[in-house]
Amino acid sequence: MTSSFNTCIDQAKNAYKSRLAEDMRAALVEAKDILKQAEQDSEPLEAKEQATYIRLWMLYHGRQKTKEIYSILKQHLTELEDLGLATADDYLQLTRLIDCQPEDFEKIIPLYPENHRLILDLGKYYLHQKDFENAILCFRQVLKCYAGHHLALAWLYQSQQQWLISHCGADLSGFNEANPDKVLSMVHDMADSKLYLELLEKYKGITQATEPKHQIYAATAYARMGQWEEASKLWNALPEDADLPVDGVLIRAEYYNLSRQYSKTITLLSDWVERDQPQNHKIQSLQELLTAWQSDTGITIYQQLKVCILLAKALLQTEKQAEAIQTLEKALALKADDPVVLQEAAKAYFVTGEFEKAIELMKKARRNGLQEKFFLSTMADFYFQSGDWQSTQAVLEEYHKREMPIPQTLYHAGVANYHLGNFQKAYHLLSQCILAGKHDYRASALYYRILLLRANHKFNEAIKDIMQLLPYYSNESADYWHIMLLLGDMAYYLGDYDHAYEYLINVHARVPLKNPHRLYLQMLIHQGHGRGQEQAVDIEKLSESTLIEQPKDATEFVHNANVYQQLGRQKEASTAFEKAAEAGYAPELHYKKAFYAAFEAEDYDRVIRLYEKIQTSNPALFNQDLYSRYAFALFKKGDYNGTIEAYKTLLYTYPAISADEGILMKWGRVITEAYYLAGNYDEAVRHASIMLSKMKQPDEWYIKLLKKIEV
Amino acid sequence: MEQEHLSDEMYWGLSLSALTLQSLGNCNHRSLFGFDGKDENVKAFLKSYLYSIGIFNAKEAKDRLYHYRHDQMHNRMFMEAVHHLDLLSEAEFEAHLDTLETPLEVKRCKIAWLYRHELKETGIRGHEIAQYVMLMRLYGAYGYLEENEIRLRLYDIAGEVRQKFHSWDHYHQNVLAGDQYVKGYEIHDHSSVLISNPLIAAYYSISNSMYQTDSPFFQLNWSEQ
Numbered sequence: 059m060t061s062s063f064n065t066c067i068d069q070a071k072n073a074y075k076s077r078l079a080e081d082m083r084a085a086l087v088e089a090k091d092i093l094k095q096a097e098q099d100s101e102p103l104e105a106k107e108q109a110t111y112i113r114l115w116m117l118y119h120g121r122q123k124t125k126e127i128y129s130i131l132k133q134h135l136t137e138l139e140d141l142g143l144a145t146a147d148d149y150l151q152l153t154r155l156i157d158c159q160p161e162d163f164e165k166i167i168p169l170y171p172e173n174h175r176l177i178l179d180l181g182k183y184y185l186h187q188k189d190f191e192n193a194i195l196c197f198r199q200v201l202k203c204y205a206g207h208h209l210a211l212a213w214l215y216q217s218q219q220q221w222l223i224s225h226c227g228a229d230l231s232g233f234n235e236a237n238p239d240k241v242l243s244m245v246h247d248m249a250d251s252k253l254y255l256e257l258l259e260k261y262k263g264i265t266q267a268t269e270p271k272h273q274i275y276a277a278t279a280y281a282r283m284g285q286w287e288e289a290s291k292l293w294n295a296l297p298e299d300a301d302l303p304v305d306g307v308l309i310r311a312e313y314y315n316l317s318r319q320y321s322k323t324i325t326l327l328s329d330w331v332e333r334d335q336p337q338n339h340k341i342q343s344l345q346e347l348l349t350a351w352q353s354d355t356g357i358t359i360y361q362q363l364k365v366c367i368l369l370a371k372a373l374l375q376t377e378k379q380a381e382a383i384q385t386l387e388k389a390l391a392l393k394a395d396d397p398v399v400l401q402e403a404a405k406a407y408f409v410t411g412e413f414e415k416a417i418e419l420m421k422k423a424r425r426n427g428l429q430e431k432f433f434l435s436t437m438a439d440f441y442f443q444s445g446d447w448q449s450t451q452a453v454l455e456e457y458h459k460r461e462m463p464i465p466q467t468l469y470h471a472g473v474a475n476y477h478l479g480n481f482q483k484a485y486h487l488l489s490q491c492i493l494a495g496k497h498d499y500r501a502s503a504l505y506y507r508i509l510l511l512r513a514n515h516k517f518n519e520a521i522k523d524i525m526q527l528l529p530y531y532s533n534e535s536a537d538y539w540h541i542m543l544l545l546g547d548m549a550y551y552l553g554d555y556d557h558a559y560e561y562l563i564n565v566h567a568r569v570p571l572k573n574p575h576r577l578y579l580q581m582l583i584h585q586g587h588g589r590g591q592e593q594a595v596d597i598e599k600l601s602e603s604t605l606i607e608q609p610k611d612a613t614e615f616v617h618n619a620n621v622y623q624q625l626g627r628q629k630e631a632s633t634a635f636e637k638a639a640e641a642g643y644a645p646e647l648h649y650k651k652a653f654y655a656a657f658e659a660e661d662y663d664r665v666i667r668l669y670e671k672i673q674t675s676n677p678a679l680f681n682q683d684l685y686s687r688y689a690f691a692l693f694k695k696g697d698y699n700g701t702i703e704a705y706k707t708l709l710y711t712y713p714a715i716s717a718d719e720g721i722l723m724k725w726g727r728v729i730t731e732a733y734y735l736a737g738n739y740d741e742a743v744r745h746a747s748i749m750l751s752k753m754k755q756p757d758e759w760y761i762k763l764l765k766k767i768e769v
Numbered sequence: 770m771e772q773e774h775l776s777d778e779m780y781w782g783l784s785l786s787a788l789t790l791q792s793l794g795n796c797n798h799r800s801l802f803g804f805d806g807k808d809e810n811v812k813a814f815l816k817s818y819l820y821s822i823g824i825f826n827a828k829e830a831k832d833r834l835y836h837y838r839h840d841q842m843h844n845r846m847f848m849e850a851v852h853h854l855d856l857l858s859e860a861e862f863e864a865h866l867d868t869l870e871t872p873l874e875v876k877r878c879k880i881a882w883l884y885r886h887e888l889k890e891t892g893i894r895g896h897e898i899a900q901y902v903m904l905m906r907l908y909g910a911y912g913y914l915e916e917n918e919i920r921l922r923l924y925d926i927a928g929e930v931r932q933k934f935h936s937w938d939h940y941h942q943n944v945l946a947g948d949q950y951v952k953g954y955e956i957h958d959h960s961s962v963l964i965s966n967p968l969i970a971a972y973y974s975i976s977n978s979m980y981q982t983d984s985p986f987f988q989l990n991w992s993e994q
Binding site for chain 2: 071074075076077117120121150154175178201204205206207208209211212213215216219223228229249250251253282284305308309360363364396397398421424425426427428429430433458459460461462463
């Protein structure tokens with residue numbers, strides 16, 4: 059019998075889960091018959107099983123909206139009480155009904171004075187009855203234990219608003235009770251700062267607006283609106299012994315932290331960390347409970363947590379990391395699953411270098427209700443500060459899929475992509491960050507966009523950005539001179555050597571330059587820039603001693619190559635450039651530089667070899683200038699057939715050459731000679747004839763060649 | 770943006786998105802689309818917002834409306850969770866949390882547990898309808914939807930809303946709870962809520978403005994005229 063009863067119960071549960079009311083009813087009716095039969099057989103089912111059955115009926119009826127629901131549920135509750143198994147959850151089925159009676163609350167609430175769900179229902183009852191003061195008490199009580207109950211918050215606001223309207227009229231202009239103090243306190247509690255200040259102005263003369271209480275509230279209102287200066291003025295005007303309420307203390311500490319007056323935060327809050335929670339004494343009746351709530355003005359657990367968070371922030375900023383962590387651990391002992399405390403603790407552990415612990419706490423915070431956007435942005439911040447660009451980028455990509463980007467995420471993602479070499483993406487993100495208006499990340503975003511543009515040789519755009527960035531720095535700051543250095547660097551790359559010299563010499567006068575910029579300046583001076591002017595800076599001249607004796611890496615090879623070039627030692631310059639390229643530093647560029655230097659040094663073996671390397675590093679590259687020099691090197695090395703082939707390739711790839719008489723004349727002679735020296739006299743004659751036909755006056759060289767061939 | 774002439778019923782329907790629209794930024798409650806799609810900056814913002822919720826083209830835009838209209842978004846998930854959780858004891862609920870795979874599932878489950886009595890009848894349908902109406906307006910501004918279609922869709926949804934909710938407060942509170950469930954978060958510091966949570970700030974502001982003569986919501990009755 060028990061098993062068939064349990065089957066019915068399971069069927070009823072499944073039907074309830076699937077929201078199939080009729081199936082549920084059918085299963086319960088069947089269970090009812092079994093129960094009856096069991097009683098008749100004097101084999102009653104266990105009380106626990108009967109209670110489950112009754113609860114299912116309550117859930118079934120709870121879905122209906124008939125007038126009889128109240129009495130049906132009450133009947134079921136009596137049955138449960140008779141079984142001795144009625145719980146708070148069972149009473150909730152009744153208290154949530156709009157028809158629930160005051161005597162029900164009188165009976166139930168003192169049984170479970172800390173059950174927030176029951177208190178919430180009581181608040182809703184009072185709100186419905188337009189007893190706003192009691193409704194406010196109830197919702198406040200719920201929020202003291204469950205601050206994350208947004209519905210309770212909304213009902214609290216609704217009750218407060220209705221209370222205000224009932225006292226002052228819809229436009230808040232009336233004074234039915236002529237009790238503006240109470241009205242102002244209510245508006246302060248509602249955290250509606252704008253309205254508070256408006257009313258304070260309106261009630262001037264009626265209330266003692268200069269009283270410390272109103273001054274504290276007004277300061278809090280200004281602070282909540284972000285008008286910290288106004289708030290600060292009022293706070294400073296307060297008497298020394300003014301007793302601040304908890305919310306006033308918290309917001310004042312917040313102000314101290316924002317204005318970096320950390321020692322004041324520490325002084326203000328250190329007494330508040332250890333405040334004891336009010337002890338609940340035995341409550342006999344609902345009225346007694348309401349009176350207790352009314353007089354309870356102590357610190358709530360959430361306020362205590364905020365004290366710890368603000369204090370820990372101040373301690374961290376004053377390098378008292380161990381104390382900060384200790385404070386946050388105290389907060390976690392109060393409420394181990396609070397997501398905001400967990401997040402702050404993670405940040406503190408991160409600062410002390412305990413990365414693993416920080417990540418673990420962040421994951422716990424996420425699991426306990428931390429908003430996804432805060433989780434992702436904090437994790438990205440951790441990775442960003444650790445220089446883990448790959449993870450920063452991955453986390454923020456996730457963030458941007460779910461949330462609207464904010465300046466911080468755009469900046470972090472932009473910089474991460476810059477370091478990862480995703481320049482286009484980085485440019486897009488940094489530009490979005492810059493366009494997002496005034497914020498803390500704008501200057502840094504501009505700086506990185508400048509680096510990005512510079513790396514892509516878009517110097518003009520970079521200079522425009524520099525002009526936007528300069529106002530952020532004072533003329534004497536290190537950042538300002540760093541920007542000047544960038545300007546010098548870009549002018550050098552652009553070949554605007556006069557400006558480059560000006561920028562670099564000025565920067566060097568304040569911040570001694572390091573290589574490669576030091577070398578650029580030395581080279582510019584070597585080339586004659588600033589000659590005739592009084593040398594305002596102390597910098598050695600370019601000489602043998604400028605060379606790095608044993609270059610360690612590619613940049614040092616480039617350094618030496620540049621010095622060799624300036625000293626006219628092209629062959630050594632070419633070797634140094636080649637080594638830089640071999641080390642993987644912009645191989646295409648440095649092989650090219652080595653190639654040109656070798657050509658200058660007339661080392662044609664090297665020219666041929668380097669050309670092949672350039673081709674290997676970028677097979678798609680075909681550069682007319684490089685190729686013609688390569689062909690000339692082949693000619694010089696006596697590879698005439700190779701020269702002829704190269705010439706044909708050149709003509710095939712650049713057909714415009716045959717139309718450009720200047721180039722044709724220059725190359726015509728080399729090719730004709732190559733044919734001649736290769737022994738292909740017919741082609742030599744043909745080329746010589748073509749060349750001669752294009753000349754107004756025949757060139758002696760061709761005439762002599764033709765005569766030689768004839769002989 | 771200029772004030773547009775909208776019929777009472779149309780204005781009532783559009784106001785279903787008042788909270789969500791205001792939480793996005795400076796909108797015009799009295800206009801059909803709420804935002805001026807002709808302004809390039811606004812258009813860029815709308816594009817960015819729609820991308821952030823996974824809408825990249827007109828087809829996806831229409832699909833999303835279909836899902837909201839036919840209760841195929843989060844409300845269904847919420848209702849299933851609530852009916853399941855009703856049958857669990859506190860200890861069974863804690864054990865159930867451990868079986869969930871992602872942090873978001875855990876957060877949503879905790880919120881469903883918290884609101885299972887209050888929202889058993891309505892679910893978070895109010896939130897979904899607010900999203901539905903807001904998307905229509907944004908689509909209109911962005912060029913995905915015509916005015917006439919918005920009108921037809923508003924008239925179509927109005928009955929369901931009036932049947933489920935009995936006042937603007939009732940409806941708006943559902944929007945708040947739904948947002949909390951979908952995103953899985955809790956606000957603990959109420960003193961800074963007006964800054965930290967634009968949706969709750971919008972609730973406070975709109976709820977206040979319903980009593981002010983110069984407000985667009987003054988005397989906007991819930992029940993049919």
